[in-house]
Amino acid sequence: MVGVCCALELQRRGMDVTLVDRQAPGLETSHGNAGVLARSSLMPFNHPGLWRQLPRLLRNDTVQFRYRPGYLARNLGWAAGFLWRARSSVFEETATALDGLIRLSAPEHQRLLAEAGISHRLRDTGWIFLFRSEAAWQGSALARAAYARHQVPTQALDPAELARLEPALAPIFARALWIQGSYSVDDPRAVVQAYADLFRRSGGTFKPLRATAIRRNGQNWTVQGDQASETLTAPALVLALGPWSKALLKTTGIDLPMAFERGYHMHYAPGSGPALGRPVYDTGGGYVLSPMARGLRLTTGVELDDCDAPARPDQLDLAETRAREALALGARLDPQAWLGRRPTLPDSRPMIGQAPRHPGLWLALGHQHIGFSTAPGTAKILGELMAGEGGERHSAFRPDRFL
Numbered sequence: 262m263v264g265v266c267c268a269l270e271l272q273r274r275g276m277d278v279t280l281v282d283r284q285a286p287g288l289e290t291s292h293g294n295a296g297v298l299a300r301s302s303l304m305p306f307n308h309p310g311l312w313r314q315l316p317r318l319l320r321n322d323t324v325q326f327r328y329r330p331g332y333l334a335r336n337l338g339w340a341a342g343f344l345w346r347a348r349s350s351v352f353e354e355t356a357t358a359l360d361g362l363i364r365l366s367a368p369e370h371q372r373l374l375a376e377a378g379i380s381h382r383l384r385d386t387g388w389i390f391l392f393r394s395e396a397a398w399q400g401s402a403l404a405r406a407a408y409a410r411h412q413v414p415t416q417a418l419d420p421a422e423l424a425r426l427e428p429a430l431a432p433i434f435a436r437a438l439w440i441q442g443s444y445s446v447d448d449p450r451a452v453v454q455a456y457a458d459l460f461r462r463s464g465g466t467f468k469p470l471r472a473t474a475i476r477r478n479g480q481n482w483t484v485q486g487d488q489a490s491e492t493l494t495a496p497a498l499v500l501a502l503g504p505w506s507k508a509l510l511k512t513t514g515i516d517l518p519m520a521f522e523r524g525y526h527m528h529y530a531p532g533s534g535p536a537l538g539r540p541v542y543d544t545g546g547g548y549v550l551s552p553m554a555r556g557l558r559l560t561t562g563v564e565l566d567d568c569d570a571p572a573r574p575d576q577l578d579l580a581e582t583r584a585r586e587a588l589a590l591g592a593r594l595d596p597q598a599w600l601g602r603r604p605t606l607p608d609s610r611p612m613i614g615q616a617p618r619h620p621g622l623w624l625a626l627g628h629q630h631i632g633f634s635t636a637p638g639t640a641k642i643l644g645e646l647m648a649g650e651g652g653e654r655h656s657a658f659r660p661d662r663f664l
Contacts, residue, residue, distance in 0.1 A: 271643075522629060
């Protein structure tokens, strides 16, 4: 999604753009998310409340968070940087930056959806955070205060109000928070594909290529494919490969401090009774359920592991058990769980801008859980920076904070 939106924005600015991917657009990380375009996504995972949660999370047995010990041991520097940036001052800087990116992205998504002819895929009903106990509700005070500071419209719901809004849910939730002024889509993959089709119809070129290396040749950048004869050369290169950016940047000498918050999804047939009207996040169950064109999509929490390590879907199995406590789910519709990777930098902000000491190499990566929703805003910022506009306004995302 980030790459396609960048291609569209640069095309809109009059540039000659070739979009390169190893598969057709919409088949990688952007395919598998919950489809939520939410103002509440300004809350990074490394917030001040993380310190209190850490002893429970490190037990490595929760549905919300799992990790492979060997992977964590090899990435202690990233982990320490991630925890260090859970301080209140850094958290507020990150929340403010992400809020600005989210605000910028929502109208751009609406414009692109209309231009691509798929506005019917957008719902404006917000989404709901569910709390299984009063203690869990009180534990969300930090997030609710952040939402209030950033004027995120919300409404607290008691059990009766929740039942009226979402009668499909079982009466097991003590409180709920309706995040309003937010959107969701019913097929993230179809949205990415429609944006890519819009790019092609507007004169853009798509080239299937599995990039194995990048290098600077004089005033140009060259992308190398699997075969020696497979190359692409251009004066400017935008790298928006999400989790695979780390490996490709190593070929030009850049060590990207990125970790992979992997996650799973599965679709289910609707159960008996009322249908779910909007995405819901069960904070105690550790999953999100989203109504999709294919059925109900259940997405899991975080699994820290190598980008391409084998899948371990036991986290999905546990999330499904918790979800069946809350909703009548039908049978699984997918032959196996889908695995995605959320590319995360130590401060939970993306990198948007030119790589230091690498003129012509532009980065748009590291969007953790919110790449699908913030891609159009990322593209708009990138376009301004490539045109020499607004550098100071976008300093929170500058690559040289880590490179």
